[in-house]
Amino acid sequence: MSHVIAVCTHKGGTGKTVTALTLAAGFASAGRRVLLVDLDPQAHSTIGIGVDAVEPTLRDFFERHPSILLADVIRHAPSRDGLDVAPSDLRLAWTAEGLAGRPKKEDLFRRALKQVSANYDVVVIDTPPSLGVMTQNAVTAADFILIPAVPEARAADAIADLLELVHLLKGEAFSAFRIVLTRFDGRKSRTNAAVLAALRPWEGHLLRSVIPQSEPLNQAQMARQDVFRFDPSSVGAQAYQDLINELQSL
Ligand SMILES: Nc1ncnc2c1ncn2[C@@H]1O[C@H](COP(=O)(O)OP(=O)(O)OP(=O)(O)O)[C@@H](O)[C@H]1O
Numbered sequence: 001m002s003h004v005i006a007v008c009t010h011k012g013g014t015g016k017t018v019t020a021l022t023l024a025a026g027f028a029s030a031g032r033r034v035l036l037v038d039l040d041p042q043a044h045s046t047i048g049i050g051v052d053a054v055e056p057t058l059r060d061f062f063e064r065h066p067s068i069l070l071a072d073v074i075r076h077a078p079s080r081d082g083l084d085v086a087p088s089d090l091r092l093a094w095t096a097e098g099l100a101g102r103p104k105k106e107d108l109f110r111r112a113l114k115q116v117s118a119n120y121d122v123v124v125i126d127t128p129p130s131l132g133v134m135t136q137n138a139v140t141a142a143d144f145i146l147i148p149a150v151p152e153a154r155a156a157d158a159i160a161d162l163l164e165l166v167h168l169l170k171g172e173a174f175s176a177f178r179i180v181l182t183r184f185d186g187r188k189s190r191t192n193a194a195v196l197a198a199l200r201p202w203e204g205h206l207l208r209s210v211i212p213q214s215e216p217l218n219q220a221q222m223a224r225q226d227v228f229r230f231d232p233s234s235v236g237a238q239a240y241q242d243l244i245n246e247l248q249s250l
C-alpha cells in the first residue's frame with residue numbers, strides 16, 4: 001500500500017476532508033502509525049479530528065523553517081492512539097500567497113516530510129479546493145493521489161484539470177491515482193449514469209468502493225469525531241471501511 005496519500009481535487013465540497021480524516025482514523029484504528037496533514041487554510045480536518053487550530057501550525061513551518069521544523073508542529077490527535085496531526089489554520093492562506101514567487105515552492109513539504117516519514121506507516125494529506133501552492137506541495141510529496149468525485153455536472157472536467165497538474169509535477173507516466181465516488185445518491189440514476197459515462201476515460205482508475213450520502217458522516221464532523229467512533233454501524237462508516245480495505249489491496 002502507498003505510504004503518502006494526497007486527497008485532492010479543486011472542486012469544492014466533494015468530501016476531501018471527510019475522506020482524509022476518515023481514512024486516517026481508520027488506518028490508525030487498524031494499528032498503523034498515521035500522520036494526517038492538513039494543507040487547507042480552512043483547517044476542517046484539523047478541527048474535524050478534534051485538534052484545535054492554535055499555533056504552531058503548518059503556517060509556522062512554511063514561514064519559519066528551518067527554525068521551526070515539521071516535527072515541531074505535529075500533535076497527537078486526542079481521539080485516537082497512533083494518529084498524529086500536522087494542523088492548519090486560516091493564516092496558511094496568506095502563506096500560500098507569500099510563497100508564490102519562490103523557486104521550488106512546491107517541493108518544500110516533500111523535503112520536510114522526509115525527516116519524519118520513518119515515524120509513520122501512512123501519511124494522509126487533506127488539500128484545499130484549489131490547484132495552488134498547497135495542493136502542489138501535496139501532489140509533489142505523495143506517492144498516491146486519491147480524487148473524491150461527486151456524481152454531478154463537471155465532475156470529469158475537474159478530474160482532467162487536476163490530472164494535468166499531477167502529470168506536470170510528477171511526469172506523464174505517473175499513474176498511481178484513483179477516483180472514488182463520494183456523496184453518492186442512488187436515486188439520481190440518470191445523473192449517475194451520465195457521470196459514469198464521462199469518467200470512462202479513467203475506468204481503470206475508478207475504485208469499486210462508493211461512498212454514499214450518509215448523514216452520520218456529516219454529523220460526525222460537527223461532533224469533531226471520526227465516523228468509526230461516532231456511528232460505527234452507519235452505512236457511511238461501512239463504506240469508508242470498504243474503501244480502506246480496497247486501498248490496502250492495491
Ligand atoms: N458522504 C457524505 N455524506 C453526507 N455528508 C457528507 C459526506 N461527505 C461529506 N459530507 C459533508 O459535506 C460537506 C463537504 O464535505 P467535505 O468538507 O469533506 O468536502 P471538501 O471537499 O473537503 O470541501 P472543501 O472543498 O471546502 O475543502 C461537509 O459538511 C461534510 O460533512
Ligand SMILES: [Mg+2]
Nearest residue numbers: 016017040044
Ligand atoms: Mg476540505
